[in-house]
Every structure is written in structure tokens, then in C-alpha cells.
Amino acid sequence: MASLLIKAVDATNPDPDIDRGCYKAGMIVEVREDNAPRGLLEKWPAFAWIHVPGVPADVVRKYAEPEYHVLEIGAVKRRRRWQIRWADLPMGVRNKFAAKGEITIKAGDYSGAYDYLWSTMGGFFRDMLTGQDEGGNL
Amino acid sequence: MATYTKTVDPNGGSDYASLNAWEAGEQTLYSSGDIAIADCRRTGAIKDTTAVTVAGWTTGVIPKIIVNAAHRHEGKWADQQASGNYIYKLSVTTAIASLTANNNLVEVDGLVLDILGSNSYTSGGIAQSNGYSGLSVHGCLFFHNRGDSPDGGATSALSNSSTITSYNNYFYNNIVIGYKRAAGDLWAIRSNYGNTYIYNNSVYDSNIGIARTNGNVYAINNLSLGCITDFLGAFATGSDYNVSSDATAPGTNKATGKTAYTDYFVDPANGDFHLKDTSLALFGLSGTDLSGTFSDDIDGVTRTAPWDIGADQYVDVGGATISSADPDGLTVTGLASADYRGLISGAPAGELAAIGVAATSVKGFISVAESGAIATTGTDATGTRNLISATVIDPVTVSGANSTDYIGHKSIAAAGSISTTGVDSTGVYTPVGSTTSTAQPGATAVLGVNASGIRTLISLTEPGAVNFTGFNAFGVRGLLSVTETGAIAVTGANATDTYTHGEWVSNATPGYVSVSGYDSVSTMIALGRLIPITRGREISITSGRTIPIIH
Numbered sequence: 001m002a003s004l005l006i007k008a009v010d011a012t013n014p015d016p017d018i019d020r021g022c023y024k025a026g027m028i029v030e031v032r033e034d035n036a037p038r039g040l041l042e043k044w045p046a047f048a049w050i051h052v053p054g055v056p057a058d059v060v061r062k063y064a065e066p067e068y069h070v071l072e073i074g075a076v077k078r079r080r081r082w083q084i085r086w087a088d089l090p091m092g093v094r095n096k097f098a099a100k101g102e103i104t105i106k107a108g109d110y111s112g113a114y115d116y117l118w119s120t121m122g123g124f125f126r127d128m129l130t131g132q133d134e135g136g137n138l
Numbered sequence: 139m140a141t142y143t144k145t146v147d148p149n150g151g152s153d154y155a156s157l158n159a160w161e162a163g164e165q166t167l168y169s170s171g172d173i174a175i176a177d178c179r180r181t182g183a184i185k186d187t188t189a190v191t192v193a194g195w196t197t198g199v200i201p202k203i204i205v206n207a208a209h210r211h212e213g214k215w216a217d218q219q220a221s222g223n224y225i226y227k228l229s230v231t232t233a234i235a236s237l238t239a240n241n242n243l244v245e246v247d248g249l250v251l252d253i254l255g256s257n258s259y260t261s262g263g264i265a266q267s268n269g270y271s272g273l274s275v276h277g278c279l280f281f282h283n284r285g286d287s288p289d290g291g292a293t294s295a296l297s298n299s300s301t302i303t304s305y306n307n308y309f310y311n312n313i314v315i316g317y318k319r320a321a322g323d324l325w326a327i328r329s330n331y332g333n334t335y336i337y338n339n340s341v342y343d344s345n346i347g348i349a350r351t352n353g354n355v356y357a358i359n360n361l362s363l364g365c366i367t368d369f370l371g372a373f374a375t376g377s378d379y380n381v382s383s384d385a386t387a388p389g390t391n392k393a394t395g396k397t398a399y400t401d402y403f404v405d406p407a408n409g410d411f412h413l414k415d416t417s418l419a420l421f422g423l424s425g426t427d428l429s430g431t432f433s434d435d436i437d438g439v440t441r442t443a444p445w446d447i448g449a450d451q452y453v454d455v456g457g458a459t460i461s462s463a464d465p466d467g468l469t470v471t472g473l474a475s476a477d478y479r480g481l482i483s484g485a486p487a488g489e490l491a492a493i494g495v496a497a498t499s500v501k502g503f504i505s506v507a508e509s510g511a512i513a514t515t516g517t518d519a520t521g522t523r524n525l526i527s528a529t530v531i532d533p534v535t536v537s538g539a540n541s542t543d544y545i546g547h548k549s550i551a552a553a554g555s556i557s558t559t560g561v562d563s564t565g566v567y568t569p570v571g572s573t574t575s576t577a578q579p580g581a582t583a584v585l586g587v588n589a590s591g592i593r594t595l596i597s598l599t600e601p602g603a604v605n606f607t608g609f610n611a612f613g614v615r616g617l618l619s620v621t622e623t624g625a626i627a628v629t630g631a632n633a634t635d636t637y638t639h640g641e642w643v644s645n646a647t648p649g650y651v652s653v654s655g656y657d658s659v660s661t662m663i664a665l666g667r668l669i670p671i672t673r674g675r676e677i678s679i680t681s682g683r684t685i686p687i688i689h
Binding site for chain 2: 005007011012018019020023030032037038039042046066076079
């Protein structure tokens with residue numbers, strides 16, 4: 001029921017203050033419902049999609065939240081608090097992205113076709129605030 | 139230096155399905171001096187519900203978020219334009235701000251922000267933070283009105299909340315409505331640091347209307363009404379021409395204590411904050427010319443001297459196909475579009491306002507409701523043709539409808555008189571059994587037709603005039619012209635099968651009746667009750683007798 005739009009390439013700026021606002025590969029840009037319309041440019045190689053058909057969008061929406069500045073309400077410290085460890089993804093996953101631009105993850109009570117289990121992929125979602133990888137179930 | 143435009147539509151078929159995705163995809167594609175435009179559209183019911191932060195763009199690139207004219211608001215709260223097109227909205231529930239501009243030179247034009255959050259951490263509109271400059275927000279609508287929350291935080295619909303100095307932020311032609319709650323502060327428009335120019339905005343029913351908390355804030359031509367505090371803080375020298383409901387409007391030229399809200403706005407209860415009249419007429423104060431910065435209003439209407447205060451420049455006549463020659467003589471012309479059938483509404487005396495017609499089958503319904511004004515109420519039934527009702531003394535002329543679908547052509551030339559011309563089209567008819575009437579005393583009533591083949595039948599009920607009824611014979615065509623009170627001329631009844639069948643034509647004194655043109659071979663006076671009379675050739679009629687006159 002949820003689809004995650006992932007930035008698949010780094011955006012960079014030589015000014016480190018500005019660079020904090022740049023999307024990096026593996027950051028979840030936004031979460032949409034499975035059947036939501038897509039833009040024509042929202043595709044590989046600029047973007048990738050991760051479908052989690054067994055999980056409501058609201059459950060995974062936290063992965064698309066910014067990391068806010070502690071002392072200044074509303075100020076964004078990092079573009080996304082969570083980031084998929086893009087460079088660490090197994091070659092098989094990277095090949096699937098390169099071939100199709102998307103993968104499907106089995107989670108929740110989903111019983112249809114899938115590419116990977118959440119138990120395999122969840123560990124690549126890292127909380128950049130704590131430095132801990134996701135260990136929970138969806 | 140180049141301009142790169144990408145389309146954004148939450149309903150798909152465009153480059154991106156959200157502003158947020160556009161921002162993520164475009165932020166480092168271009169070079170300094172380039173302009174990157176998000177051309178926002180909404181071709182279906184789905185709205186953009188994702189908060190967007192503009193940040194991390196290549197230095198010197200100018201990001202612009204511009205709502206396409208086909209999907210832009212029409213200066214009031216609505217989900218669709220009068221044309222039926224959906225209006226692009228950013229409807230965000232959970233973000234601190236719906237749109238955060240953590241980048242220099244961000245421009246936003248024509249966006250509707252439906253702010254759905256229920257507390258200070260989810261209720262921000264457009265916010266600039268962390269020392270960025272050059273934010274320009276214009277032509278936007280901000281609506282909150284989602285109740286309150288108990289926390290005591292503060293946030294803003296539109297703000298420069300930078301913690302270090304930022305420069306040259308422009309907020310103009312925006313409307314902010316209902317930005318309030320019972321506890322804490324909600325600021326409709328606030329500038330916290332730097333140089334911010336707040337021009338020609340309309341704020342209503344908020345906790346704090348327009349606020350300066352730090353920096354140089356220039357507030358000119360703003361309308362802030364119905365807030366707990368309309369203007370707050372020490373504004374920069376030069377702030378002037380502002381209007382408030384309390385006593386806080388800054389400047390030398392100002393109007394305060396203006397609380398008759400329903401007299402000022404067209405329909406505030408339903409989110410229409412267009413002015414009912416010029417700001418000079420409403421508040422006793424016009425604005426000053428700011429055309430060095432911008433020259434239009436929230437609707438895109440070019441501002442002309444004198445400038446009105448607030449986001450709306452009052453326009454006394456609307457609609458490209460409608461003109462008014464003078465306050466007492468309205469002329470409606472044009473109707474050139476194949477689909478447009480005409481729906482005209484005008485509330486104030488002497489004014490006209492034109493609004494669109496959504497239903498393709500509407501053919502026009504024009505009612506004159508008061509002196510010098512026209513009000514139109516809807517007719518959306520299939521097949522409805524012209525129905526014209528005049529209840530006023532002012533002369534009204536409706537002409538020029540030449541499309542193939544046009545049915546009927548009526549001209550009201552003067553008080554108490556009607557002339558009907560031009561009903562010569564194949565499709566012209568008055569539907570059987572229908573009734574067209576005007577209510578003005580001394581005017582006319584057009585009543586129904588009940589026989590097949592009859593095309594036009596007019597009955598005049600004016601006191602002292604005449605009364606025609608009962609043209610129920612086959613083949614009667616009829617062309618009636620009333621030329622003056624108490625006088626009737628019936629002409630042109632020259633069709634082969636014209637005749638009257640047991641009916642009568644009479645006139646009441648004073649005046650006379652002339653019936654002419656009965657030149658067809660088959661014309662007859664069936665019961666001898668049709669009597670041509672001309673002045674100077676008086677004919678006496680005795681009871682039960684008729685005198686046919688052969689021409």
C-alpha cells in the first residue's frame with residue numbers, strides 16, 4: 001500500500017551549509033500510496049521506487065521526515081533523518097534497480113510477488129540522528 | 139542564463155507528481171543565473187499533500203513555483219475555477235511549514251495553501267529560515283481555520299523567521315484568512331529579521347495580522363481586519379496607507395476602526411475577499427502606487443490609479459464580453475464563444491460582474507433586480523433558452539447573440555415598453571406551455587403558447603394598454619411591436635394562412651389599434667371580429683355587426 005520515492009543520485013554543493021540541504025542517494029523523498037500517480041521524471045536513474053504493498057503509507061512516512069535543528073523550531077538540519085545505505089546495498093538489489101528502477105518488499109500480511117523481505121532490506125535503513133540501522137518490523 | 143520549466147501535477151501525466159519531488163529532482167541540475175520553474179497544474183481531484191522544502195540548490199539558480207493560469211485560484215476560496223478546472227493546492231497536515239524556503243531567491247506565485255495542521259508544529263504556511271534572502275511570495279491564498287490547540291507555540295502563515303539578517307523579501311498581493319487559535323500566537327504575516335516589504339496584502343480573522351518582530355519591515359497598502367491585533371510592532375519609516383479594524387495600522391495615512399466586514403468583502407463567510415467597492419469608498423483611503431515593484435493584483439488585474447488597499451484591486455465591470463456604457467444603460471454584447479451562453483451577476487447598483495458558466499446546456503438567464511444592476515440566478519436545465527425579466531426602470535439592451543444555438547432576442551428599450559425583434563431564426567420558438575414574464579408594474583407579461591406552430595405570442599397587461607390572448611390557431615406566426623403606452627400596431631401578418639379564428643383584438647382608450655397587411659388571398663376574418671381602425675377613419679360598430687374593409 002506504500003511506495004517510497006528514493007533519490008538515487010547525490011546532489012552536492014561545495015558550500016557545506018548549503019550541502020546540508022541537498023538530497024543524497026538513498027534518501028526517501030516522499031511516501032505515496034501504491035496507486036498514486038507518478039511523474040514522468042520520477043524514475044531511474046534519478047530516482048528509484050521501493051514498494052511495500054503490505055504496509056500502510058502512514059507506517060513508513062517517518063522515513064521521509066527531515067531532521068530538524070534542536071534549538072531552532074522549523075530549521076532543517078539534514079534533508080532526511082533516515083537514509084538507505086545506498087552504497088552498501090547488495091549487488092543483486094542494485095542490479096534490480098538498474099534493470100527496473102524499483103523493487104518490491106514483502107512486509108506485513110502481503111502475500112503477492114516480491115523481490116526481498118523487509119527483514120533483508122530494513123537493516124539498510126539508517127537513522128542518521130542516532131546512527132542506528134532499522135531493526136524493527138513493519 | 140536559461141529558463142527550465144517542468145510541469146507538476148498530482149494527478150500524473152506531468153514531469154513530477156508533487157512540488158516536493160520537483161524540488162528533489164531539480165535542485166542541482168542548473169547553473170548560476172538559470173531559472174527553474176515548477177509549472178503547477180491540477181488536472182484531477184487529487185491535491186498535492188506533501189510538504190516541500192526548497193534547499194540545497196546550486197548557488198545563483200532561481201527556483202520559481204508558479205501556478206499555471208488554468209489551475210490558479212480566482213482570488214477566493216474554492217476547489218475549482220468557474221470553468222471547472224481544479225485549482226492547485228498545497229494541502230499539508232503534518233509539517234511544521236507547508237513550504238520552507240531555505241534557499242535564496244525563492245519565488246512563489248498563485249499558490250493556495252490549505253493549512254491543515256492543528257498545532258504550532260504543524261501549522262506553518264510559507265517560511266524562510268536560517269538566513270536566506272530574496273524570498274518573494276505573491277498572489278497566494280492562505281487558509282487555516284482548523285480550530286485551535288492548547289499549546290502555546292507560535293507560527294506563521296507567511297514569515298521570514300531568519301535568525302540572522304536576510305534581505306529583500308517581498309510579500310505582496312496575498313490573502314491570509316482564519317489564522318488563529320484560542321491559545322498561543324498565530325501570526326498571519328511576520329518578519330523577524332532583515333528587510334521585508336509587505337505590500338497590498340489582505341489579512342482577516344487571525345490572532346496577529348501583520349507583525350514586525352525585528353529588522354526593517356515596510357508595510358504599505360495592507361488591509362488587516364478582524365484580528366486580535368491587526369498590526370504588531372514598530373514598522374520602518376515609510377510604512378503607510380494601511381487599514382485596520384483596531385487602532386494599530388501604521389503610518390500617517392491610515393484608516394482605523396473599520397469593522398463593517400460584510401460591507402467590505404463580497405462574501406467573507408465563504409472565502410471571497412474581493413472588495414465590494416474601491417478602498418476610497420469603503421475606508422476613505424486609497425493606496426499609494428507601488429508599480430516600481432509590481433503592477434497587478436491577486437487576480438492578475440492591472441492596478442490603475444488610485445491603487446486600492448489590500449490584495450484586490452476593485453473592478454467595477456468584469457468580463458471580457460460585457461461592457462457598460464453608463465450606470466443607467468447597460469449593454470451586453472458578444473457571446474461569441476461557442477460554449478458560453480452568458481450568465482451575468484452584479485450586486486451593486488450600476489455595476490456588472492460576469493462569472494462563468496459551468497454547465498454546457500445553460501443558455502442564459504438574465505434578471506434585472508435593481509436599478510442599474512443585473513443579477514443572474516442560475517438555470518442549468520438542459521434546453522433552457524433565454525428568459526429575460528426586467529424589474530427596473532433603467533433601460534437594458536441585450537443584443538448581438540448570433541450563434542447558431544441562440545434562441546430569442548429581446549430588447550427592453552424604455553420603462554413600460556418592450557420591443558421584440560429579430561426572431562427569424564429557424565430554431566426560434568417559445569416552448570409550448572412556457573411562461574416568460576416581467577414583473578414591473580406598467581411593463582409587460584409574455585404568456586404561454588399552447589398551439590402547435592405558434593411561434594410568438596405576447597400579451598401586454600399594462601394598465602391602459604392592451605391585452606392579447608388566445609392565439610391558438612394553426613400557422614399563426616405573429617410579430618408584435620408595442621410602440622407606446624396605450625397604442626398597438628400589429629403588422630406583417632401576411633402569411634398565406636394567417637387568419638384569426640373566432641378571436642378578437644381590442645384596444646382600450648386612449649389610443650388606437652391598426653391592423654394591416656392582410657393581403658393574402660386566404661386571409662380572412664372568420665367571425666368578423668378583426669377590425670382595422672385608423673385615426674381619422676373612425677368606424678362605428680354596432681353590436682353584433684362587423685364591417686370588413688377590403689384593402
